[in-house]
Amino acid sequence: MKIYVPGDSAAISVGADLVAEAIAAKVSGATIIRNGSRGALWLEPMVEVETEKGRIAYGPVSVDDIDSLIAADFIHGGVHELSLGETEKIEWLASQDRVTFKRVGIIDPLSIADYEAHGGLVGLRRAISMSSSEIIDEVTESGVRGRGGAGFPAGIKWKTVAGAISEQKYICCNADEGDSGTFADRMLIEGDPYTLIEGMTIAAVAVGATRGYVYLRSEYPYAIATLQKAIDAAHAFGLLGSSVLGSKFAFELKIRAGAGSYVCGEETAMLESLEGKRGVVRAKPPLPAIEGLFGKPTVINNVLTLSTIPAVMADGAAAYKARGVGRSLGTQVFQLAGNIKRGGIVEKPFGISIEEIVNGYGAGTLSGSPIRAVQIGGPLGAYFGTDKFATSLDYESMIAAGGMLGHGGIVVFDSSVDLAQQARFAMAFCAIESCGKCTPCRIGSTRGVETIDLIIQGVKVEENKKLLLDLCEVMTDGSLCAMGGLTPMPVKSAMINFPEDFTGEVNRR
Amino acid sequence: MSFAPWSKDAALVVLATLRDEEGPVLLALQALQREFGYVDKEAVGLVADYFNKSRADVHGVLTFYHDLLTSAPGDNQISVCVAEACQAVGSRDLEKQVKAKFGDEVHDGYCYGNCALGPSAMVNGCIIGRASLDKIAKARR
Numbered sequence: 083m084k085i086y087v088p089g090d091s092a093a094i095s096v097g098a099d100l101v102a103e104a105i106a107a108k109v110s111g112a113t114i115i116r117n118g119s120r121g122a123l124w125l126e127p128m129v130e131v132e133t134e135k136g137r138i139a140y141g142p143v144s145v146d147d148i149d150s151l152i153a154a155d156f157i158h159g160g161v162h163e164l165s166l167g168e169t170e171k172i173e174w175l176a177s178q179d180r181v182t183f184k185r186v187g188i189i190d191p192l193s194i195a196d197y198e199a200h201g202g203l204v205g206l207r208r209a210i211s212m213s214s215s216e217i218i219d220e221v222t223e224s225g226v227r228g229r230g231g232a233g234f235p236a237g238i239k240w241k242t243v244a245g246a247i248s249e250q251k252y253i254c255c256n257a258d259e260g261d262s263g264t265f266a267d268r269m270l271i272e273g274d275p276y277t278l279i280e281g282m283t284i285a286a287v288a289v290g291a292t293r294g295y296v297y298l299r300s301e302y303p304y305a306i307a308t309l310q311k312a313i314d315a316a317h318a319f320g321l322l323g324s325s326v327l328g329s330k331f332a333f334e335l336k337i338r339a340g341a342g343s344y345v346c347g348e349e350t351a352m353l354e355s356l357e358g359k360r361g362v363v364r365a366k367p368p369l370p371a372i373e374g375l376f377g378k379p380t381v382i383n384n385v386l387t388l389s390t391i392p393a394v395m396a397d398g399a400a401a402y403k404a405r406g407v408g409r410s411l412g413t414q415v416f417q418l419a420g421n422i423k424r425g426g427i428v429e430k431p432f433g434i435s436i437e438e439i440v441n442g443y444g445a446g447t448l449s450g451s452p453i454r455a456v457q458i459g460g461p462l463g464a465y466f467g468t469d470k471f472a473t474s475l476d477y478e479s480m481i482a483a484g485g486m487l488g489h490g491g492i493v494v495f496d497s498s499v500d501l502a503q504q505a506r507f508a509m510a511f512c513a514i515e516s517c518g519k520c521t522p523c524r525i526g527s528t529r530g531v532e533t534i535d536l537i538i539q540g541v542k543v544e545e546n547k548k549l550l551l552d553l554c555e556v557m558t559d560g561s562l563c564a565m566g567g568l569t570p571m572p573v574k575s576a577m578i579n580f581p582e583d584f585t586g587e588v589n590r591r
Numbered sequence: 592m593s594f595a596p597w598s599k600d601a602a603l604v605v606l607a608t609l610r611d612e613e614g615p616v617l618l619a620l621q622a623l624q625r626e627f628g629y630v631d632k633e634a635v636g637l638v639a640d641y642f643n644k645s646r647a648d649v650h651g652v653l654t655f656y657h658d659l660l661t662s663a664p665g666d667n668q669i670s671v672c673v674a675e676a677c678q679a680v681g682s683r684d685l686e687k688q689v690k691a692k693f694g695d696e697v698h699d700g701y702c703y704g705n706c707a708l709g710p711s712a713m714v715n716g717c718i719i720g721r722a723s724l725d726k727i728a729k730a731r732r
Contacts, residue, residue, distance in 0.1 A: 092705050095720030123707040262674030265704035300658055301703050303716055341617060341656035344701060358614035359648070360655040376613065418707060420679035425707025448680060457675055493676045493706065504675070511674075511701075 083157055085109070086130040086137070088187070089116030090272050091304040092265070097144055098127035104148045105129070109157060118273015120187035121427030122174055130169055133159040139166040174424065174443060179405065181413045182390045183266075183429045186273035192311055194319050197276045203327070205395030209284045210329045214244050217288040221391065224399035225411030230256055230347075230384030231459065231488040231564075233410075233477045236391075239381060242371035243289040246379035251291035253282050253333075254356065254375060254382045257298040257305075258340050258347035261460025263419040263491035266427060267385035270415075271298070271305040274389075275312035276321075279335065281388035283326055284395055285381050286333040294333060295375070297352050299340040309337055344515035348563045349382045351517055362517045363563045384489070386415055407433035410476035410487075420457075420493035421447045437471040440494060451496035455580065457504075459488025461511055462568035464575035465501060484575060486568075501580040506534040508572040516565060523566025526557045530573065540586025547577065547584060594628035594663075601626065602634060606641045615642055616652050620659055629660040667731045669693055670700035671722065672711040677702075682710035688724050693731070 087102040102114055119126060128141035138159040140151060147164060154162040166172055189196040209217050222237025243251060259267040271278060282294050298306050313335055316322045324332045338356055340346055346355045350364035353375050374380025394402050403411040410432035416439055418425045423445040440456060447453055455465050464485030473483045480487040509530030516523045533550045537543055554570035561567040577584050595601055605622050609615045619638050620630050630653055639649045653659050671686040690697045705711040708720035714730035
C-alpha cells in the first residue's frame with residue numbers, strides 16, 4: 083500500500099518528516115513515498131493514500147492525528163475530519179492548468195521509472211532525433227519566454243549560442259531564486275528534478291554544449307540534496323554522461339551552491355560566482371550567449387524556463403502557445419505568498435487577473451484583516467493596492483500598470499502594512515546586497531534609506547519626497563543591472579499608490 | 592554540527608578533491624567551511640597557492656559572500672527570514688524576540704522559499720514554517 087507524505091521543504095517546515103516517521107512506525111506494510119508538494123501549501127502536510135478510487139488526501143496532518151486516522155481506516159480512504167476527498171477533485175488543484183508543474187506532487191521525485199511513466203524523456207528523445215535548428219525553431223515557435231523575470235524569448239537566446247563557434251559551450255541554470263515570495267524553482271527541483279535535467283539536456287543538444295551547471299542557492303539545502311541524488315541517478319541511467327540516452331551527444335551536469343548573495347541571481351554576477359569569483363556584475367555587451375561562463379558561449383535560463391522545455395518538445399509548440407494572451411504565451415507558475423489564507427502554487431495561462439489569484443485561489447488574508455497591498459514580482463516588483471486587482475497577469479499588462487510580472491511571485495499584505503517601511507526595506511536590502519560595482523546602486527541605496535527615514539520622521543517631507551524621486555530616476559537610468567535599476571520600482575510604486583503613508587509619522591493616523 | 596579542528600594537512604586533503612574543478616576558489620572555501628565550520632585565516636594563502644591565485648583574489652571572495660564565516664560558529668545557528676513575504680506575517684517582531692532571547696546565535700535570513708507558510712526560520716539547517724519563539728527554542732540543541 084502506497085502512502086504519500088511530501089518531502090518538499092515547505093511540508094517539512096510544518097512537520098511532514100515527523101508525520102512520515104509516525105506513519106512508518108504505526109502502519110505496517112506501508113510504502114511511504116516522499117513526493118513533492120501538490121502546491122496547496124496551506125494543506126501541508128497533505129498525506130495521500132492510493133486506493134481503488136485513486137489517491138485520497140488528508141490534510142493538514144500533524145503527528146497527533148495519526149492514531150485517529152488509523153482508527154478511521156485512512157489507508158483505505160476512510161472518512162476523517164481531515165478528509166479532502168480524491169486529490170484530483172480538490173477544486174483548488176483541479177481548476178489549474180499544470181504544464182511545467184504537471185508531475186510535481188504526483189510522482190516519486192527520484193524515480194526515473196515514475197518520471198517516464200508520466201511522460202518524462204519523451205521530449206529529449208524527440209530532440210535527439212531532430213537537428214539543432216529544428217529544436218530551436220520548435221522552442222522559438224512555442225513562444226516560451228525567460229521565466230526568471232526578464233521574459234526574453236528562450237529560442238532566440240539558444241539560436242545565438244548555437245550560432246557561436248567555440249570548442250566549449252555551457253548551459254547554466256539560474257536557480258538562485260532569491261526573491262521573497264517566490265518558491266516555484268525550489269518546489270520543482272524538490273518535486274520533479276528530472277524535468278530540469280531533461281530541459282537542460284535538450285538545451286545542450288540544441289546548441290552543442292557539453293557541460294552544464296545549476297547555480298542553486300545555499301538557502302535551499304533540501305533542493306540541493308534532491309537534485310544531487312537525481313543527477314547521480316541520471317548518470318547511472320545514461321541520461322547524463324558521455325552518451326545521452328545512447329546518442330552521440332555528451333552532457334555533464336554539476337550543481338554549484340550559492341553562498342548567500344542575492345545579486346548572484348543577476349545572470350552576469352552568477353557567471354562570476356560560477357567562476358569562483360566575487361559576484362560582481364559584468365557590463366553587457368558582450369552578451370553571455372557570446373561570451374559567458376569562462377568566456378565561452380553560454381545559455382543562461384531560469385529553472386522554470388528549462389523545465390518547461392520538455393513539455394514543449396513532447397507536445398509541440400502549437401499545444402504550448404495555444405495558452406496565454408498576446409505575447410505572453412503558455413502558462414505561468416504563480417506563487418501566492420505572504421499574509422494569505424490559501425498560499426501556494428497556482429499554474430494558469432498568462433492573462434488571469436490579480437483578483438482571481440489573490441481572492442479566488444488565495445481566499446484573502448491569513449489574518450482576516452482586509453488586503454491593503456500586494457507586491458508582485460519579488461523585492462524589485464511594484465506594490466499595488468486593490469484598485470489594480472483587475473490587471474491581467476502577463477508581461478505587457480503588468481508593465482503598462484507600472485509594475486512587472488517578474489518570476490510570478492505575489493506577496494499579500496493586510497491592513498497593518500506600512501508602505502513607507504516597505505519602501506525603506508527595499509532600499510536597505512539593496513544597500514546590503516549591492517555588488518558595489520556601480521555608484522547609483524552602491525551609494526544611492528544608502529542615501530535612499532536616509533531620505534525615507536527623514537520622510538518617516540516628518541522632516542521636510544515634500545522636499546525629501548522630491549529628492550527621493552530624483553534619486554530613484556538616477557538609480558533606474560544609471561545602474562548597471564536590475565538590482566539598482568529596479569529597486570526604485572517598489573519605492574516609487576509605494577509612494578504613488580499609497581501616498582498617505584509618506585506624510586511623516588507625526589501627521590499620520 | 593560537529594566540525595574537525597582546523598589543520599593545514601586536513602585542509603590540503605579537502606583541496607585535493609577539487610583539483611579538477613573549473614573556477615574552484617569559492618567551491619574550495621565552501622568545502623573548507625563544511626569541514627571546519629569556518630574559513631581559517633591561514634586558508635587564504637593555502638587556497639591561493641593551491642589554485643595559483645593571488646591572496647587578494649581569495650580574500651575578495653571570502654569577504655564578499657554572507658555565508659562564509661571567518662571564525663568558528665557557536666553550537667546553534669538561527670536565522671529568521673526578514674524578507675517581504677515573512678514581514679507580511681510578522682517576522683520583524685519575531686526576529687526581535689528571537690534576537691532578544693538568543694543574541695549572537697541569530698542572523699538575518701533572506702528567504703528560504705517557504706513564503707506561503709511564514710514566518711520562516713532556519714535552525715541548524717532545519718527549516719521551520721509558521722515559526723514562533725517556542726518552535727525555534729525547541730529546535731535548538
